[in-house]
Amino acid sequence: MVRSLAWGVMIFFGFQSAMFYFFLTWLAAIHTYHGFSAVTAGLGVGIYQATGIAAMLLISRILQKARDHRLVVGVTGAGMAVGSLGMVLLPELMLLWAVVSGFFSASSLLLALTMISLRAEGPQQAGELSGMAQGVGYIIGGTAPLAAGYLFQVSGTWTVPLVLSLGVIAVYTAMGMWTGRDVGLFGEGVSR
Structure with missing residues (x-):
């Protein structure tokens, strides 16, 4: 249980990071492509970032009250999928998709950081899990902009990276549903 839950937290952290950095890096280019x-593209990136602040304030209150975070994981995963799909299907509403993606991307980050602290059972274990999840997770996240840029260059369209981002979202949502349960690394309920 210890290793598998820790790997699940790391994958959740890495894949949600991948989505954040994908949009942070390429959202302006996606705007101009459409x-x-x-100026509007820059505004879209600013909205993406600013919306995250509101998300952090709202989601932190929800996470403090819940022991089981699977509902929050499901909502944030669905929200990210709506943002990505919206950019493909209704690109004329890009600023709306920047709001949606920014809100749920920041929510996912806060969720990932919360999972690290709540799934660990003590300060030493929290440090070890944090080092693993963030160390490997940010490497995963850092490759997303490179992969997306390459896919755009090869395909000539942002549709390919945006559609493939749904797979990334599906993986981190699945991992989040598993690691978001009220369970610590040793299989016991999370105490607060």
Whole structure:
């Protein structure tokens, strides 16, 4: 249980990080690809980041009250999927998709950090899990912009990376559903 739950937290952290960095890096380019001006593209990235602040304030209150985080995981995963799909299917609403993606991306980050602290059973274990999840997770996250840029270059469209991002979202949502249960690394309920 210890190793598998720790790996699940790491995969959740890494894949949610991948989505954050994908949008942070390429959201402006996705805007301009769909005919928006550079100014509007910059506004979209600013909205993506600013919406995250509101998400952190709201989601932190919800996470403090819940022992089982699977509902929050499901909602954030669905929200990210809506943002990605919206950019493909209704690109004329890019600023709306920036709001949606920014809100749920920040929610996922807070959820990932919360999982690290709540699934560990003590300060030493929290440090070890944090080092694993963030160390490997940010490497995973850092590869997403490179992969997305390559896919755009090869395909000539942002549709391919955006559709494939649904797979990334599905993986981190599945891992989050598993690691979001009220369980610690040793299989006992999370105490607060």
